[in-house]
Amino acid sequence: MIIRELDDGVVIRRLDAESAGTWRAAFTGAYQTIFSGHPYYERYYPSEAEGIFRKLVTTPDNVFLVATVGETQVVGFGVAIPLAAKISVAAELTGLVPVKHTMYLAEMGVLEQHRGRKLGKVLVSDRIELMDRDNYSHVVLRVSTTESPSLQLYKDLGFEEMGVYTEVSSMRIDGRVKTDRRMFLSRVLSQVKV
Ligand SMILES: CC(C)(COP(=O)(O)OP(=O)(O)OC[C@H]1O[C@@H](n2cnc3c(N)ncnc32)[C@H](O)[C@@H]1OP(=O)(O)O)[C@@H](O)C(=O)NCCC(=O)NCCS
Secondary structure: OEEEEOOOOOEEEEOOOOOHHHHHHHHHHHHHHHHOOOOOOEOOOHHHHHHHHHHHHOOOOOEEEEEEEOOOEEEEEEEEEEHHHOHHHHHHHEOOEOHHHEEEEEEEEEOHHHOOOOHHHHHHHHHHHOOOOOOOOEEEEEEEOOOOHHHHHHHHOOOEEEEEEEEEEEEEOOOOEEEEEEEEEEEEHHHOOO
C-alpha cells in the first residue's frame, strides 16, 4: 500500500504479507549496505538479512515501511513491532514501560546517497502515525551511543533518554564479533507530534 509520494520521486510503501515478496530482495540488499557503514559496521549475510525481513513482516501488528524508487529499488526502511514480540528487549524494559502496550522501533536505515533529505524523519513519523493507538500507548527504541545522526532525529521527534543502556554483540565487517553500547529512548505515543 502506498503511504505517500515525496517530491524527489521516493515512494513510502507499507508492506503486508501479500506485497512482501516483491520487495524482499531489494530490502535485503539495502539492509546489508546500510548496516555495513557508520555507526554500526555490521556484517550480515544475505540469508541473515532475509531472515530478519521474514520475521519482521510476519510479526502481528507490525508497521513495515520501505522507501522505494521505481519498481525495484529500496532506498530506505523503517520497521516497528510490538515490544512484546522482541523478547530480549522486553526483558530489559519490564517495569519501565507497559510492555504489552508498547511498540518498538526495530529497524531503520536510509542509503547514504538519500540521506539528509528528511527521509529518516518521515520513516519515523509515518510509522508512528500507523500504529494502533487503541492498543499501544508507548514507543521505545535503542540507538548507538557512538555519535550518530539518528539520536538528534529522535530527539527532534520528542523521544527522551530512559537512562537505560544495553550492549549488543554482532559480527563486524572485519569479521570480528564486537559489542557496542546502545541507549534506550522512549516517547508516549499520544503525545508524539506527527
Ligand atoms: C539515521 C538515518 C536513518 C537518518 O536518515 P536521513 O534520511 O538522513 O534522516 P533525515 O534527513 O530525516 O535527518 C534527520 C536528522 O538527522 C540529522 N542528520 C541527518 N544527516 C546528518 C548528517 N549528515 N550529519 C549530521 N546530522 C545529520 C539531523 O539532525 C537531521 O535533522 P534536520 O534535517 O532537521 O537537521 C541514516 O543516517 C542511516 O541510515 N544511518 C545508518 C543506520 C542507522 O543509524 N539507523 C538508525 C538506527 S536507530
